[in-house]
Amino acid sequence: MATDKTALNLPKENPEAEDFLPILGTDYIELYVGNAKQAAYYYMSAWGFQPLAYSGLETGLKDRASYVLKQDKIRLVLTSPLKSGGDINRHIEAHGDGVKVIALWVDDARKSYSETVSRGAVSYMEPKVIKDVEGEVVLSGIQTYGETVHTFVERKNYKGAFMPGYRRWDPFYKAPDVGLKYIDHIVGNVGWNEMNKWCKFYAHVMGFAQLVSFDDKDISTEYTALMSKVMSNGNGRIKFPINEPASGRKKSQIEEFINFYNGSGVQHIALATDNIIETVGSLKARGVEFLTIPPSYYENVLDRVGKIDEDLAPLSELGILIDRDDEGYLLQIFTKPILDRPTMFIEIIQRKGAKSFGKGNFKALFEAIEREQESRGTL
Known part of the structure; x- marks a missing residue:
């Protein structure tokens, strides 16, 4: 290389x-x-x-x-x-x-x-x-x-x-790829009141700057909440969202992660594709499990995000989320934890101009995560 x-x-x-x-x-x-x-x-x-x-x-x-x-x-x-x-x-x-x-x-x-x-x-x-x-x-x-x-x-x-x-390493067995292109961002979960400490670390030690921040009003449901800031280098090829827990009625996904991971660590890796419908369809056919989004999400999603190039039917069938910012829109979906411990998962994302991280999907996403937490008895 x-x-x-x-x-x-x-x-x-x-x-x-x-x-x-x-x-x-x-x-x-x-x-x-x-x-x-x-x-x-x-x-x-x-x-x-x-x-x-x-x-x-x-x-x-x-x-x-x-x-x-x-x-x-x-x-x-x-x-x-x-x-x-x-x-x-x-x-x-x-x-x-x-x-x-x-x-x-x-x-x-x-x-x-x-x-x-x-x-x-x-x-x-x-x-x-x-x-x-x-x-x-x-x-x-x-x-x-x-x-x-x-x-x-x-x-x-x-x-x-x-x-x-x-x-x-050139073994006989090679499965076809699924159209994944590059790492879009890598998300770290840190403990209570540690987000600002690590954001300052990336700013002072590595020369990054904050792209966006979300507080517990942005990322919350009836039960749980978290805080997040996104740090990025100058050319934008490295984006590190840093999450910390926020107070809620029940235990958030960040608290669940920290309890099972025994400390701070990488929560998820977002992998980019140029055709999320084909990529996710292939992944599901190979047994990859994604969070379930209720059909009601799609009843008014186009009223919120406006016109998109894709048909809504396959997005709804696959459970792909849609959001828009001033630059364009994005499509994203999240796996269930890919390990026995409910720690790391994978996000698949396709950007159609958008540079944001799906703020409009946070409520639907976190409610889906809470349903999984409830099934594990960790909510």
Whole structure:
């Protein structure tokens, strides 16, 4: 994936961001999981990811195995421990399967490290160079909320499939993709009164700026509420909504997440598509379960959002939500938790000009989540 593109020639979409790193995009997301081989099969079969690279005993790695999957610009790394003890086992014991690393693709991993650490970030990985016959990759990293970390990846001098230490992985079985294109945003859940702390972290330490904020009047139902702010880098390729609980009559989805995850962490990953009807139809046919939206939602939705290009019937049949802002409209849908613990889920989103996050859908969405919480006995 060597390229001569740099972040400096990308247009700036968030003028308030200092953007001193700067960042080209999301490089990969790494999940620590109990069984990486089986998890890889799930993401391939159900989600249409393609095999890319592998690292483990066969590549000289003795303590873990990692499978790298790709779909268009999205890369997932699934990592499991090979022995008892150690940090990966401890992470899985505490959190279940979950996101450990949000890796950011940068021009200069050394500069990214020095800029962030000098502003108060806690070091996770000092800059290091890894090499093989395909070239070299420079890595560094910092800690963020909970046990989540950001790794800075500089790969302009590398031509291999993923990075040194991995070999190409080309198994016989490959499921067709489902049209997923890139990571639109990654949502973090943090504890009570921690949202502003982490928003300040992204502003001061990483040069991000706030795009939008939602309070408990925006995101609430009869029973639960939460607060959220969206932080973004300058070119808009990295968007991190940060959620915290707000007081309500019953336990919110954020509280449920924190209780089962045992702390702050990544709640959901939003994956973009150019045709949400085809993508969601394919995912449902492969067994992916989505939140159920009542038919009454669609009775007056077009009165609220206006004319759209798609027919309403398939959107209603699939349970896809619609919202509009000043720039256009968006279509979105949310899976049920994809793990046994009610923690991480996936959002599918198609933007037709809109740059917002579906504020008009919050009530319908959160009521759907509450119905699932009630069935689990955690509301």
